[in-house]
Amino acid sequence: MAIEQSFTEKDYKSEYSVDWCPGCGDFGIQRALESALAVLGLPPHRVAVFGGIGCSGKTPYNLAVYGVHTLHGRLLPFASGAKLANPELTVIAAGGDGDGLGIGAGHFVNSGRRNLDLTYILFNNGVYGLTKGQPSPTLGLGEQTKSMHQKNLHESVNPLILAAASGYTWIGRGYAYDKHHLEELIIQAIEHPGLSYLDVLQPCPRYNDLQTRDWYAGKDSEPPQNRLYSLQEEGYDPLISENAGEDQIKAGIARCMEKACQWGDRIPTGVFLRNLARPRYLDLIAEQIPAYSSTPPANYPIADAEGRSLADLSGILSKLTVG
Amino acid sequence: MKRSDINWRIGGPQGSGIDRIVVLLARACALNGLEVYARREYHSNIMGRHSYVDLRISSDPVTSHAETVDLLVAFEAETLCRHAWSLSPSGCLIHGADDAELSLERITYLDQRVKEDVQARLDEQGLQASTAGVLEIIRHSGVQTFAIPYKRLIKMLAQDPDVSRREAELTRNTLAAAASCALLGYPQNHLLSALEQTFADRPHVLAINRRALGLAYEFVAGEFGQGACKMRLPAGKVGEPRLLLNGTQSVALGKLAAGMGFQSYYPISPASDESTFLEEHGRVPLKNGEEGGPLTVQTEDELAAIAMACGVALTGARSATATSGPGFSLMAEGLGWAGMNEVPVVVTLYQRGGPSTGMPTRTEQGELQFAIHAGHGEFPRMVLASGDLNECFHDAAQAFNYAERYQVPVIHLLDKALTSTVQTVPSFDLKSVRIERGERYRVEEDQDVRCPRFAITESGVSPRPFLGQPGGEHWLTGVEHTVEGRVNEDPLIREQMMDKRARKLEWAAHEIPAEEKLRIYGAPETPLTIVSWGSNKGAVLDALVRLKSDGINARLVQLRILWPFPATELSGLLVEAAPLVVIESNQSGQLAALMREQTGYTCDHLIVKYSGRPFSGEALHKVLRSVHDGTAQQRIVVSNPYE
Numbered sequence: 001m002a003i004e005q006s007f008t009e010k011d012y013k014s015e016y017s018v019d020w021c022p023g024c025g026d027f028g029i030q031r032a033l034e035s036a037l038a039v040l041g042l043p044p045h046r047v048a049v050f051g052g053i054g055c056s057g058k059t060p061y062n063l064a065v066y067g068v069h070t071l072h073g074r075l076l077p078f079a080s081g082a083k084l085a086n087p088e089l090t091v092i093a094a095g096g097d098g099d100g101l102g103i104g105a106g107h108f109v110n111s112g113r114r115n116l117d118l119t120y121i122l123f124n125n126g127v128y129g130l131t132k133g134q135p136s137p138t139l140g141l142g143e144q145t146k147s148m149h150q151k152n153l154h155e156s157v158n159p160l161i162l163a164a165a166s167g168y169t170w171i172g173r174g175y176a177y178d179k180h181h182l183e184e185l186i187i188q189a190i191e192h193p194g195l196s197y198l199d200v201l202q203p204c205p206r207y208n209d210l211q212t213r214d215w216y217a218g219k220d221s222e223p224p225q226n227r228l229y230s231l232q233e234e235g236y237d238p239l240i241s242e243n244a245g246e247d248q249i250k251a252g253i254a255r256c257m258e259k260a261c262q263w264g265d266r267i268p269t270g271v272f273l274r275n276l277a278r279p280r281y282l283d284l285i286a287e288q289i290p291a292y293s294s295t296p297p298a299n300y301p302i303a304d305a306e307g308r309s310l311a312d313l314s315g316i317l318s319k320l321t322v323g
Numbered sequence: 324m325k326r327s328d329i330n331w332r333i334g335g336p337q338g339s340g341i342d343r344i345v346v347l348l349a350r351a352c353a354l355n356g357l358e359v360y361a362r363r364e365y366h367s368n369i370m371g372r373h374s375y376v377d378l379r380i381s382s383d384p385v386t387s388h389a390e391t392v393d394l395l396v397a398f399e400a401e402t403l404c405r406h407a408w409s410l411s412p413s414g415c416l417i418h419g420a421d422d423a424e425l426s427l428e429r430i431t432y433l434d435q436r437v438k439e440d441v442q443a444r445l446d447e448q449g450l451q452a453s454t455a456g457v458l459e460i461i462r463h464s465g466v467q468t469f470a471i472p473y474k475r476l477i478k479m480l481a482q483d484p485d486v487s488r489r490e491a492e493l494t495r496n497t498l499a500a501a502a503s504c505a506l507l508g509y510p511q512n513h514l515l516s517a518l519e520q521t522f523a524d525r526p527h528v529l530a531i532n533r534r535a536l537g538l539a540y541e542f543v544a545g546e547f548g549q550g551a552c553k554m555r556l557p558a559g560k561v562g563e564p565r566l567l568l569n570g571t572q573s574v575a576l577g578k579l580a581a582g583m584g585f586q587s588y589y590p591i592s593p594a595s596d597e598s599t600f601l602e603e604h605g606r607v608p609l610k611n612g613e614e615g616g617p618l619t620v621q622t623e624d625e626l627a628a629i630a631m632a633c634g635v636a637l638t639g640a641r642s643a644t645a646t647s648g649p650g651f652s653l654m655a656e657g658l659g660w661a662g663m664n665e666v667p668v669v670v671t672l673y674q675r676g677g678p679s680t681g682m683p684t685r686t687e688q689g690e691l692q693f694a695i696h697a698g699h700g701e702f703p704r705m706v707l708a709s710g711d712l713n714e715c716f717h718d719a720a721q722a723f724n725y726a727e728r729y730q731v732p733v734i735h736l737l738d739k740a741l742t743s744t745v746q747t748v749p750s751f752d753l754k755s756v757r758i759e760r761g762e763r764y765r766v767e768e769d770q771d772v773r774c775p776r777f778a779i780t781e782s783g784v785s786p787r788p789f790l791g792q793p794g795g796e797h798w799l800t801g802v803e804h805t806v807e808g809r810v811n812e813d814p815l816i817r818e819q820m821m822d823k824r825a826r827k828l829e830w831a832a833h834e835i836p837a838e839e840k841l842r843i844y845g846a847p848e849t850p851l852t853i854v855s856w857g858s859n860k861g862a863v864l865d866a867l868v869r870l871k872s873d874g875i876n877a878r879l880v881q882l883r884i885l886w887p888f889p890a891t892e893l894s895g896l897l898v899e900a901a902p903l904v905v906i907e908s909n910q911s912g913q914l915a916a917l918m919r920e921q922t923g924y925t926c927d928h929l930i931v932k933y934s935g936r937p938f939s940g941e942a943l944h945k946v947l948r949s950v951h952d953g954t955a956q957q958r959i960v961v962s963n964p965y966e
Contacts, residue, residue: 016809045793050634060798061810064773066790068637069800069810070630071660077627081634084618085585085642086791110623289606291614297640298791300615302582303758309580309720310609311616313753316576319604322353322520322567322747 007041009034014064023213025176025202026055029123030062032174032182033092037065039187042090050079052095052104054130056123056202059094073104076111079118086298087282090190093120098128101137101157108159112166115194116281120168121186122159122197123176125204126211133207146209160260160272163197164253170196171238171256171273175228176203177213181269188271194280201228201267216267231259231270240275249277327557328381330389331503332406335398338370343521344396344496345376345745350517351504352380353567353747356559360385361745362937364966367592367683372432373401382557385746386711386861387940390963393554394507396499400425400454401433404441407457409965412465415552416458417503420472424455440964469547471502476538486531494535501539508550511540566750570742571597573712573751574645574671574735577719579607579616580756583669584640586619587628592683593739594647594673625650629657629670636661636668637799639789641723643669648677648690655697658732662702664799665777665785665824667726667733667761671719674738676935685935686740688857688908692917694734695886701821703828705729706886708736710860714883715741716751720758721839727761729827730784736885738908740937741858762786766794773797775806779819783826832887840889843896845871845878851951852900854893854926856882856914858937859906865940866947875951882914890921902927904950906943909933912958930959936966 012034020026037047047065051057053072060067066089070078079093100108100122111120126139133147137157144151163171170192174182182200189196203213218225231238236259240252256273286293291300302310331348335341342363349359358381365374377388392409395402397418404427410416427438442452450456458468476498481491497518504514514536522529543549568576575597578586588598598619605616622628628644635642646654651672661668676682677689694706705725709718718735726733764774764786776797778785788795798808803820805811844860845867855863863879870877880896882889897903905915905926910933915926928950932938942961949955 043793045796046791048790061800064796066796067798067808068634068790069798069802071656071801074626074630074657077622077630078634081585081587081631081636081642082638082790083634084620084631085635085638085640089638089791106623107627110627285618289614289616289618291606292618295613295615297584297618297635297642298638298789300582300584300613301609301611302584302615302641303760304610307757307759309582309753309756309758310611311579311582312608312610313576313579316579316604316607317566317750320566320568320572321564321750322350323356323562323564 005041005043007038007043009038011044012037012063012065014062016061018062019058020055021206023205024055025125025204026059026123028176028179029121029182029200029202030059032179032186033059033121034063035179035183036186036190039183040190046088047090047092048082050075050082050091050093052099054096054099054128056094056096057099073099073102073107075099075104076107076118076120080111080114080116083116083118085296087117087296091118092190093118095122096136097122097124097126097138097159098136101159101162105137108162109166111195112163112168114281115167115169115278117194119186119189119196119198122199123202124159124199125202125208127204127207129204129207143210145207147207158260159197159199161257164256164260164273167278168197169194169273169275169278170271172196172271173199173201173269175201175216175269181230185271192274193276194278225265227265227267228269229266231268231272236270238271238274240273240277242276244277249275327383328379328385329393329554329556330391331378331380331394331396332375332392332409333378333396333499334373334375334402334406336370337365337368337372337374339398340493340496341374341376341398344500345378347497347500347514347517347521348378348503349567349745350520351500351513352556352559353565354516355513356561357382357557358384359567359745359747360388362388362740363743363745364936365684373399373405375402375406380556382560387865388937390939390941394503394552396503397422398495398499400430403454404430404433404457405437405965407461410461410466413553415467415469415506415554416461417469417471417499417506420470421474422454423458423470424453427452467552469506469551471499471542473498476535476542479538480531480535483534490528490531494532497532497535498539501536502543505540505543505549506547506552507554507556508552509556511536563749565747567745567747568712569745570712570715570737572600573715574719574737574742575600575604576751577716578643579605580716580753581720581723582615582641582758583617583643583723585632585635585642586617587622587631587644588619588646589622589625589628589650591647591650593675593743594645594650594671596742597645597671625653626657629654629668632668633657633661633666636666637790643671645671645673647673647675649680651690651693651697658704659698659700659702660801661732662698662704662824663801665730667723667730669722669726669733669735671735671737673742674736682935684739686738686858686908686937687933687935688738688913691736691856691885691913694736695917703729703731703824704886705731705733705831705884706736707733708857708883708885709741710857710881710883711741712746712748713751717756718883720756724757724759725831728759728784729831730761730787731827736857738858740908764788764792764795770794773807776808777804777806777820777823779806779823782830783823784830828887835884837889837892840882840884840892842881842883843878844881846876847878849876849878850899850901851875851877851904852897853877853879853904853906853947854882854914854918855879855906856885857908859908862938862940862943863906866943869940869944870947870951873948875948877947885917888917888921893918894922894924897922897924902950904928904930904947906930906938908937928955928957928959930961932961934962934966936963
């Protein structure tokens, strides 16, 4: 009989000296993730956290689950492979804005085309921190952070709109220094049946002197006016229900995109989209390959005790036989 | 005239169903106990450009195409102009009646170089610049020519109210196949059985094609007389049923036998044929009553294809990706990650003409050194190369055993020539396929330490946990790391881990028996020694038979594991080699260079072909004769301007 086991944040923490800078937003995300895993009570061996390249990609180092530090930009294909082969795993992908929207933009978009149950947390700070502060794809046109020698001549990409256009079915945004809210968002993202994208505004205290903690807190205005607000507190409903029609789906995605356009003095956080109308990739595979649900690639038996193949190829071979 | 084998060349525009006619004829011959070898040449084009197939039919197994054509079936004027010159004087040409008088200028895709060449031949004889001139020249040399009025026959078929004009048009291949068979005096029944097999699930199409078959036989009997061609097909040897298939199918079957759970790919010529075959036929029943077979996923690019395949392999499923040169270039980064994290992933690499886009549908062995060195930094990998369809099957299966035993990426090298060739082969020996999963990590009772994923061992191989396994939690990273997968740049740990990974390959080289690394064919003690790899095997074997009938003995050392290089085993064989010949399908002689680097032996003769077309036994025979006679240059380039 299975024993109900409960877990605390400590069960997911690894004894490891994290080498993020003091005050880095990454710490908040990591703690929120640990708490979320504890709330969900997921056994550590059933959780695989994948990291991209950059400071954010080091997240798996700090967790006592299966931790996989991948290649620059290839985070989502690695994570997708593990989930496809073993759907019982809870797979979380943690990467930066350069990783996901620069070198990995193709995978960002095309993963959206597969509504696979992954949670993608993008640490969005506008800079390539680990290589000392070059502008990332989310830094605005004309902006110049302190380590840049010239103004940014590239337009920024809006990851939430890109996610919505690509087909992500859950889209949210959190703030690295609001651990409680972030934890709630991570829980929802993990529980969502499909691909979720969680954008986390994560100030880089070392290299981004524009979108700082003080800037988000609105300390540049008098009196200070917090730039961040919660969509849900303002009554925004992100849901596209399971049986929604084409028009309702379009309207839901348009609402999400409209909210995602807001930036500057008022920056929305919370859940932008929760689309239950689109089929899960895993279900579509199971429709095509009925055996997939019971015996996905990681589980199906391939050899007997003597190492003889279990595959019965007589059917295919007879089609190719002559004479 | 009955010969032991004949070479039947069928050419026409792409999209006109050349492959269909080949399958029909190949089946018709195989059903009669004949052996079939069909080499295919085509352009990177959907329709219109010239393509052709050399269908070699023999009473005995065939391992190579031939360059002299006995029977040429031309569906277009280009085939006539390009291939007429390869006809044997006792050969026979079957062409469309409409192509009998076409000016050279009107042949759209015929290369300028060939046009000028044909023009010069016609000028020399004072003939007009048209196909009529070409026909006259070859008739003069003794070739029989037969014009088939396809349009008229198609019109006759379409008179049936049940047959649309379009459906009648589509029988052109059957008409040509049937006309050829009728001219050869080959009985209808074999072709009929082949049609029934081909259209088993489409009775209407079968009925139309059956009519076309009858019509073509009637036409030939009335116009030329049944069996008007002087040539006859060889006699079939009734024997065991055989497989009729190509290399991509053989590789796919090997993967299915090996229990592959996942394959990723991005569309690319010529590799994608394997993945689409898996998509179509990949659901296989398992002997325990369940269903198996891989999940095949088309990814957004090859960067994702290898990354996804690695992600899958981490969970314990057998995982592969298949690609060709340009895609493999993109996979270099993923290959390094697999090397660093000791991931058993199989990369099936179908070489084609490079560099860059190169010649996507032509063959080449240009990626041997690239496969061995792809990726930055130093990490172990294995490189295997198959020489025939049976090896395609067994190597594809064995690649997973090596990958899991040594926890390294394994690159299975193939090329376009080998994998697009359709052949009859004895059925694969499924019983001999053995599945070895390598060392698994087992959690000890009361274990309180984290899994030492990269434990230091004598062989370098660490027991492997699968993602999702209770107690197996560990870290993986492309950064240098400790036994636990912890990022670490300590100089001593770095040395220890580099050595550990390298040791796996030394272990493999030590442990793998010599017969898996190389094979020797021909007279084993003969000094005339040929070292080669991959698809050249078939052509060399064909040449060895021809040499033998000249009274010349030679032996082939076929290298099957190219990395780790079988230096010890090969060196032992080369002591008495004289002359030492290397044969490969590339410009620079990559194997010759590798052999020199690894064994110190320099070849006396390097025979290369890099026109994008494969060697034939016929051409190699001539070259090897000159090597034997002592008249050959050190470097010999084999070329044929009409391929």
